[in-house]
Amino acid sequence: MTGEVVSAEDGLPDIVIGSGGFRIDHTVGLVWRLAELLERGNGSDVTLRLETVGTDEVRVIRGHTLVLALQSPIFEEMLRNRNATSSGSNTLVIRESADTVGVFDRFIRYLYCGEISVRLDQAVTMHRLATKYNVSVLRQGLSQYMSENLAGDPPGSRVVSWYLYAEQSGDEALRESCLQYLTWNLSSVLRSREWAGVSAPLLLTLLQRSDLVLQSELELFEALEAWLERQDPDGLTAENALRSIRYAMMAPRDLFRLQRESRVLQRYGESVRDLLYMSYQFHSASPLQLAKFFDVNCSLFTPRNYLASAWGSPWVINNPARDDRSASFQTQLGPSGHDAGKRVTWNALFSPRWLPFSLRPPFSEQGAMQPPPRLEAGRPRVIITPATSSADMAGVSFQKTLLVVMKRHGRMVVRHVYNFHQSTEESSAFLAGADLQNRASEYLTNGSLHLHIIVKPLYQSLIATKK
Structure with missing residues (x-):
């Protein structure tokens, strides 16, 4: 028999018989037994006293030092320090915020069973726990899950907040995924409520990029104007942001209108006067003439x-x-x-x-390549x-x-x-x-x-x- 599965009485695969021998697989049953061990607390040698910050709420979880220390280096250190400083106490006090307390049971269960179900609105909270207790595999899985679900409803409804969280938590892979989504879908983000919460560093990072996908440079300027009026940042941040707009990519009629109507340009117009002047020259002269005096390959003259x-x-x-x-x-x-x-x-x-090209037929004697x-x-x-x-x-x-x-x-x-x-x-x-x-x-x-x-x-x- 090759590849035949022999099942146990409970219907779970026991033995897989193949040409190279047989493999006994009871991993599913083992996971069930570990889950039962946690649920019943059999053989427990440590009690987790889970306190909610700012309240009197206390929850108790009976755990096992071997499992907790094996899965989390942080738990291992906490348990080692407890043993070194306490006199026979088997209680480990853990203080968490209300949102993390709400998913803590499932986090501990993951340490025992290696599987977990998480909703999108719980992803950051669970990722925070995985980061705090250095459960790297769970953290990577959550990061991938979040990266695959950046398109919220409405569009852009979570990507900005997740980017800021990724920066704070040091998750570079998640940060890059969020930045890529922002870059490729900026128009939808500009129209979302999250745009107002973009941090100044993220804003400046986006404005420097040539690979932004959006309707037009005018759309970007109008979104920046709304951000500046809402955030009212320091003058240097506002000027740096405005100098990152590629005014030469707007039609002269739009530039004239903005100079007349934009409250932001009326306030900071002096800081971008040279860019506006160069943009008008860019539109009035032939590129060949312009290249005699300016670097036409600079970002001002490069479309997104x-x-x-x-x-x-x-x-x-x-x-x-x-x-x-x-x-x-x-x-x-x-x-x-x-x-x-x-x-x-x-x-x-x-x-x-x-x-x-490497697999195409060579040219014929007449010099014409045969159709591939x-x-x-x-x-x-x-x-x-x-x-x-x-x-x-x-x-x-x-x-x-x-x-x-x-x-x-x-x-x-x-x-x-x-x-x-x-x-x-x-x-x-x-x-x-x-x-x-x-x-x-x-x-x-x-x-x-x-x-x-x-x-x-x-x-x-x-x-x-x-x-």
Whole structure:
């Protein structure tokens, strides 16, 4: 017999017989017995006296030194210190806040059984206990659980508070997950109540990034203005935040309106006067002329990932595993007002089984490459190329960004971002692990793949900048 399972009377797997012998597996029964040991307190050699801070509430848990010390280095130290300082007392006093007391029983049970059920509203509390008592495996599991559930209802309803908590607790993995979510889904966060609670350091961190995904720079300025009016920070923080806005990415008509109507610019306008002046010059002169005097590659002249139609297009691909698809769209030639009226037409090709260059057949004797076969082993690829070329495109490089949007808790959120120049083949991780054949795949929404293509034109410094 190979792979045959012989069951015990209770229906649990006892022995698995295979070609290499047999394996006895009673782990489930062992977990049950450990849970029973905790519940009944049999053989208990320590009493946990759990006191709630600020109240007279006291709970008692009968525990076992071996289990507690084995699972938690902090418990091990507390028990060792108790033995060194007490005279035969088997009571360990623990003082916790009301919220942690509410989940403490389940935390202790995890130490015995290795499994736990946690709701989202309890995740931070349980993570705090795992951190305090240095139960690293539980902490990592909770961090992963929280990272996979950042898309709240409404959007952005928990990610800011979880980011601040991750900073306080020193959980770098959770902090990075929250920062990535904020970066890729900033528009929804800007419209949430959590935006008002963003700390000044987090705000400045976000404003420095070029990979923010949002509707427009104007949207970011208006959200910053609301934050400044609500928080009323010190002058240096306000000025640093305002100087991180990329005014050159706004149309001149919007800049004129803001200078006339914005209360924040009326208060701090002097601190950004030079940036506004450079932005007006950026829109009035040709990039070639501007490059003679300014560094056109600085952040002021670098677009972020804007969702507005001038910068790209959404693309919904139904039944993406079926065959190749194509689409076309237009973007403005460049962010400068000098180029804003000029358009570039782009052709996009999606292939669910594109063959990598290394596996393609060689060129034929006539010099033409044979068309690659569509093998099942091929991987999904998106190729974006201009439909035409013109002299206006000289001195402009185009960075492509592809967003993969998925549904989480009934909301569409950006879960993956890929940057490339022509083809996602430049990114070996594109849709890695995505099962496009499975309509229930997490990458698909109602059987469709939701993408958003962004084209970021960047001016090149063809002429050395004058010092």
